[in-house]
Amino acid sequence: MIEALVEVWSVGSNQSIPVRPRSHAHLHLLVEGWLVRSQTLSDGGRQITDIVLPGDLCGWAAAEFQGTGEDIRACGPTRIAVLRKDVVIERDLFAVWRSWERARDVEARILRSRLVSLGRRNARARTAHLVAELYHRLRRVGLADSGSFRCPLTQGQIADVLGVSPVHINRVLQELRREGLIAFNKQQVMIPDLARLHVAASFDEGLDDVGVEAFCSLI
Amino acid sequence: MIEALVEVWSVGSNQSIPVRPRSHAHLHLLVEGWLVRSQTLSDGGRQITDIVLPGDLCGWAAAEFQGTGEDIRACGPTRIAVLRKDVVIERDLFAVWRSWERARDVEARILRSRLVSLGRRNARARTAHLVAELYHRLRRVGLADSGSFRCPLTQGQIADVLGVSPVHINRVLQELRREGLIAFNKQQVMIPDLARLHVAASFDEGLDDVGVEAFCSLI
DNA sequence: CGTTAGCTTGAGGCCTATCAATCATAGTGG
DNA sequence: CCACTATGATTGATAGGCCTCAAGCTAACG
Structure with a gap:
């Protein structure tokens, strides 16, 4: 090396x-x-x-x-x-x-996976999908444990990833928190129930859980 | 070979x-x-x-x-x-x-180029951008001449590319034709004014005209 | 303690989806 | 030759997701 x-x-x-x-x-x-x-x-x-x-x-x-x-x-x-x-x-x-x-x-x-998100999912599902993707990718390198990881992205940056406005991302995150799907606070993301998050995101583990x-x- | x-x-x-x-x-x-x-x-x-x-x-x-x-x-x-x-x-x-x-x-x-389209352009610009992309790619292989090429995609398929509904693509195509930007009829696409199409698509030739x-x- | 970046909330309006129906065209079989 | 069917294009009406503008809030920081 x-x-x-x-x-x-x-x-x-x-x-x-x-x-x-x-x-x-x-x-x-x-x-x-x-x-x-x-x-x-x-x-x-x-x-x-x-x-x-x-x-x-x-x-x-x-x-x-x-x-x-x-x-x-x-x-x-x-x-x-x-x-x-x-x-x-x-x-x-x-x-x-x-x-x-x-x-x-x-x-x-x-x-491609993100292209599908932007093309065919609404803001709620896109957000859920992104969080699931990041969780799976980070877990492979030991940076996510027990349904939680650190995410340095601002809400504005998340909006720029998902193709929506910062204002709307804010409301979607609140909605997801109310539903108990994602808690995002001070750069810390928590996923209380991964299975439910997958459902909300139509996350396909075979397809979306990319192997890195x-x-x-x-x- | x-x-x-x-x-x-x-x-x-x-x-x-x-x-x-x-x-x-x-x-x-x-x-x-x-x-x-x-x-x-x-x-x-x-x-x-x-x-x-x-x-x-x-x-x-x-x-x-x-x-x-x-x-x-x-x-x-x-x-x-x-x-x-x-x-x-x-x-x-x-x-x-x-x-x-x-x-x-x-x-x-x-x-990436299409990701930008789905994330940050409305249906009209997406459509214009797709047509410009196809035109430039086809021209490289001699399948587009003088602002015209054959496109076997149905309106439904174009909708599936651009992440919008078939109904809406139909209306957008009509609007673009009224504006004199694109004429799409019987699998034949005509581009009366490429420069104006680029403007409508915010097409960046350096970035979007991919070299194949x-x-x-x-x- | 003023400044800045980021987050939050509200109101109004546009873009686009959805549903539903009609039309056009081509192909099929009797 | 003419129903009959299937696919795709077109049009209208309604609804909703999301954007935009605008303002207030919070926390960090020099």
Whole structure:
């Protein structure tokens, strides 16, 4: 692992990840904190397309998001390990490489899953689905226990993920709390009854519980 | 090219692509016709997540869509070339392999682009954006000329792509025609003024005009 | 202690869904 | 050749989910 490691970035809260030359030659392993990747339209609307969690492996083509309204930003203090792609391929880091290949499949599955949410679920089900997704992904890397996890997203950011207004997200969260499905308070999410949450979200475990290989062991 | 070719499927109109054993070991090149990949929810709602156009390269993990509401279906008569992944890698088909790698990036870009649409655009802009996307993708493979192309999708399918009801898509299409932005009649789409369509769609050419390498030359 | 970011609440209105019916077109079989 | 059927497109009416604007609230922070 060490031989491929170029450096470790420490990114402050709410800071944007700078695009660097040669970043297309690197893989990035999120060690700590969350990242959101978003796209801003000309009319000011913003849509978050990816939520990167600890243990996630991702590659950013440098030219891909320059001056096009794309942005990758940290939610809270974050550490990112930068790995050289070529070394990962050549050395005995085959496991990492295969995990990278797999990560792209997982990425596509999450994107499709969220596409279904935005297209066919109302705000309540979308919110429930997002929380369920985050819970399952975090559990795989040991960051969610007994129906509870820490979520650094603001309500405004959740709105930008789900394609609704911040005002409406606020009301939906209150409704879900009244129903005893989700309690979201001070960056802490609690799920009293996962099965009921799945029902509210039409969460399909076979389809939506995407398999992310845990890479915390490598960190 | 020939040595990697396993077979060519001819799929009839509105037929589902059957999942076969070992299909994860194959790449699929759409030679003729369109494909839609959709996901059906437990409540009956359907969301189309991918539109596969001639020249597109795609791989389908077999187990990925079994009994989970996923479906890949032909819109009209279709021919699909099946290639062996391993042969593609080993032989001098490196160009194909790189194109496959690239196709996955393109796929992710399209998914994100559509996510932005569903999250942050109204039905009118979504429709305009979809038409612009299809036009640019088809033009790369020589299937769109002078602001016009053939589109085998029904209004119902367009609705399932854009996450709106068929009734509403019908009204939006009429509105766009009245505005002189899109004329859609008998599977033929005409774009009188591409620049105005881009404005209506907040289409960002740098971001949304995804680069798909044309593979028609290989067919 | 003023400032700021984020959360909360209310009111009004638009966009879009839903239900229901009609129309157009093509294919089918008697 | 003509019902008969099926699929898709069209139109109208009603309802509801969600947005927008606007204001007040809270907590953290320099």
